[in-house]
Amino acid sequence: MLELKQINKSFTRGKTQQRVLKDINMTIDDGEFVSIMGHSGSGKSTLLNIIGLLDRNFEGSYELNGIDTKALSKKQYTRFRNQNVGWVFQNFKLIDNMTVAKNIGLPLLYQGQRHADIDEKVQFVLDQVGLADKGQTYPKLLSGGQQQRVAIARAIVTQPNIVIADEPTGALDSQTTDEIMTVFKQLHAQGTTLIIVTHDEAVGVQAQRMIKILDGQVMGDADEI
Amino acid sequence: MKFKDTVLTAFQALKMNPKRSIMTIIGIVIGIAAVITIMAVGNGVNHMATSQIKSSNKGAQNAQIGFTADDENDLDGFTQADVNLLKQSNLGDKISRIDISALNEDDGQDEAQIGRTTTTLDYTVAHHVKKAPSHLTHGRYFNATELAVGQSDILIQDSVAKRYFGTAQQALGKSVMLGNQAYTIIGTYATDDVYGSAIIPYQAYLKAAGNEGTNLILRVKKGQNPQKIGRAAERMLKKDGTNRNKGTYEYFDTNALIGTISKVLNGLTFFVSAVAAISLFIAGIGVMNMMYISVSERTQEIGIRLAVGATESNIRNQFLIEAMILTAIGGLVGLLMGYLAATIAVKFIPDELHIKAIITLQDVVFAVGVSTAVGLVFGWLPAKQAADKNLIDILR
Numbered sequence: 001m002l003e004l005k006q007i008n009k010s011f012t013r014g015k016t017q018q019r020v021l022k023d024i025n026m027t028i029d030d031g032e033f034v035s036i037m038g039h040s041g042s043g044k045s046t047l048l049n050i051i052g053l054l055d056r057n058f059e060g061s062y063e064l065n066g067i068d069t070k071a072l073s074k075k076q077y078t079r080f081r082n083q084n085v086g087w088v089f090q091n092f093k094l095i096d097n098m099t100v101a102k103n104i105g106l107p108l109l110y111q112g113q114r115h116a117d118i119d120e121k122v123q124f125v126l127d128q129v130g131l132a133d134k135g136q137t138y139p140k141l142l143s144g145g146q147q148q149r150v151a152i153a154r155a156i157v158t159q160p161n162i163v164i165a166d167e168p169t170g171a172l173d174s175q176t177t178d179e180i181m182t183v184f185k186q187l188h189a190q191g192t193t194l195i196i197v198t199h200d201e202a203v204g205v206q207a208q209r210m211i212k213i214l215d216g217q218v219m220g221d222a223d224e225i
Numbered sequence: 226m227k228f229k230d231t232v233l234t235a236f237q238a239l240k241m242n243p244k245r246s247i248m249t250i251i252g253i254v255i256g257i258a259a260v261i262t263i264m265a266v267g268n269g270v271n272h273m274a275t276s277q278i279k280s281s282n283k284g285a286q287n288a289q290i291g292f293t294a295d296d297e298n299d300l301d302g303f304t305q306a307d308v309n310l311l312k313q314s315n316l317g318d319k320i321s322r323i324d325i326s327a328l329n330e331d332d333g334q335d336e337a338q339i340g341r342t343t344t345t346l347d348y349t350v351a352h353h354v355k356k357a358p359s360h361l362t363h364g365r366y367f368n369a370t371e372l373a374v375g376q377s378d379i380l381i382q383d384s385v386a387k388r389y390f391g392t393a394q395q396a397l398g399k400s401v402m403l404g405n406q407a408y409t410i411i412g413t414y415a416t417d418d419v420y421g422s423a424i425i426p427y428q429a430y431l432k433a434a435g436n437e438g439t440n441l442i443l444r445v446k447k448g449q450n451p452q453k454i455g456r457a458a459e460r461m462l463k464k465d466g467t468n469r470n471k472g473t474y475e476y477f478d479t480n481a482l483i484g485t486i487s488k489v490l491n492g493l494t495f496f497v498s499a500v501a502a503i504s505l506f507i508a509g510i511g512v513m514n515m516m517y518i519s520v521s522e523r524t525q526e527i528g529i530r531l532a533v534g535a536t537e538s539n540i541r542n543q544f545l546i547e548a549m550i551l552t553a554i555g556g557l558v559g560l561l562m563g564y565l566a567a568t569i570a571v572k573f574i575p576d577e578l579h580i581k582a583i584i585t586l587q588d589v590v591f592a593v594g595v596s597t598a599v600g601l602v603f604g605w606l607p608a609k610q611a612a613d614k615n616l617i618d619i620l621r
Binding site: 049054055074075078079081082087089093094095097098106107109110111112154158 | 226227230237241525526528529530531532533534535536537539616617620
């Protein structure tokens with residue numbers, strides 16, 4: 001479970017301060033499938049960075065699984081993210097000169113796991129996203145949809161509580177988008193908490209719960225759309 | 226992340242850009258190779274010098290003074306009067322013994338009568354049974370007893386035998402006068418670099434030797450400097466020696482040549498070290514430059530690694546180790562090239578000194594240590610820049 005209380009964040013642009021997030025309060029339970037929607041510049045990505053433990057430079061408090069994330073040291077914070085959050089980015093963010101399997105194994109490598117264990121877990125998640133035979137190819141040789149599935153595999157290889165996706169279908173055509181949403185729905189069915197940021201209404205409505213952000217504030221929070 | 230994995234990652238990254246990696250380490254290779262070359266030659270010279278000192282320590286410490294006559298070729302130069310002169314001087318109590326010798330090391334020259342011909346013969350004295358000429362053509366070599374008692378036997382060179390006796394076979398058993406002593410020919414041998422035209426036992430030489438000769442050998446007492454005494458004796462003889470007006474006295478300084486090479490080498494070492502230091506510094510800046518380029522090219526990769534769980538120190542170490550592997554490889558290649566250059570360089574030093582290029586463990590440690598240190602020092606700033614990158618900015 002994650003709990004955001006009174007989150008405020010502002011950027012300084014030149015001499016003017018710009019508040020991008022204003023008094024955000026939010027609770028997301030385990031196993032939920034949430035979409036966060038808003039126009040570009042609404043602050044939805046900034047919010048997602050905070051939820052996904054990439055950004056800890058904000059006012060307010062954020063507890064994930066009962067742990068105050070602000071109390072962690074920088075190293076602990078990194079480790080905490082590595083173990084609890086899986087990230088999926090819009091443009092996949094795969095390392096091109098590493099094989100698909102090495103890309104997926106990277107989070108486990110930074111945990112210090114043994115190569116044999118890593119190989120086993122990587123193969124397991126490759127099966128899960130339907131790319132069982134693509135481990136030894138390079139990302140650039142795969143289609144956009146396949147690359148995004150590799151990214152999802154990398155996000156779930158550590159078996160995190162939460163999978164966070166920032167515009168996961170933004171770089172994909174509609175047919176591939178459906179493929180990826182199917183993968184996400186399978187993950188949700190297995191009990192993973194899913195948080196997806198999108199500006200695509202068609203994607204957003206597939207979630208259980210939709211949170212709308214406008215000018216840094218929560219404008220709507222609806223279950224069972 | 227395990228250290229082994231960090232090293233593997235660094236290797237992988239270097240392999241992505243082999244040409245650039247090679248270009249970057251050329252400076253390191255040159256710097257290290259220059260230093261190793263001069264050190265390998267220096268080691269060789271030192272090794273040579275110490276082995277010489279050791280060998281002269283085994284026996285008594287000698288100083289040898291030679292006499293070269295101005296015109297009369299048969300003038301031997303030293304007389305008993307010269308020996309007395311030195312013994313009664315202030316050098317007397319520093320010298321344990323003075324010998325007049327016609328030998329220069331083991332080689333001598335004397336008047337010989339072979340058959341009816343009188344000629345000058347170069348000869349060598351024999352000390353050991355084992356040091357026989359490599360190729361005996363007729364007869365035999367001395368046995369141990371003959372060497373020990375100084376039997377008046379002689380071996381002569383094939384060509385000499387043929388000239389005076391017709392064939393080598395016919396020379397055997399014939400008699401030869403060398404100096405004032407008659408010798409019996411017991412063998413002949415093929416021409417050889419080591420030996421003169423004839424070989425006689427050393428003990429036989431001693432028995433026959435008169436008290437005149439072209440060489441004066443001073444046995445120096447323990448704790449005295451043979452070089453100093455040799456020089457002093459030379460000065461004394463030039464002033465008061467018996468034949469000072471008929472020729473020149475000269476002290477043979479066996480260490481002089483080594484000393485000269487050492488001096489040249491010391492000067493050269495300083496110069497080469499300076500060049501190498503500059504080369505390593507410039508190479509270091511090259512490494513830094515390449516690492517900065519690499520860091521900025523791989524910003525995305527750094528961001529991804531940070532996002533999936535790399536700590537800042539993971540990233541810093543990865544780039545630091547990359548730089549260090551690069552420069553350490555440069556150091557090893559430099560070590561190899563330096564050794565090759567040194568083996569070529571020693572070929573230009575006169576052969577008789579037997580100087581070889583020598584690489585010690587110290588040199589290996591130096592090459593690897595210095596080159597790795599260059600990587601550490603010049604890789605630090607780029608690595609830190611990589612580690613300090615703002616994750617949010619990269620992933621945006």
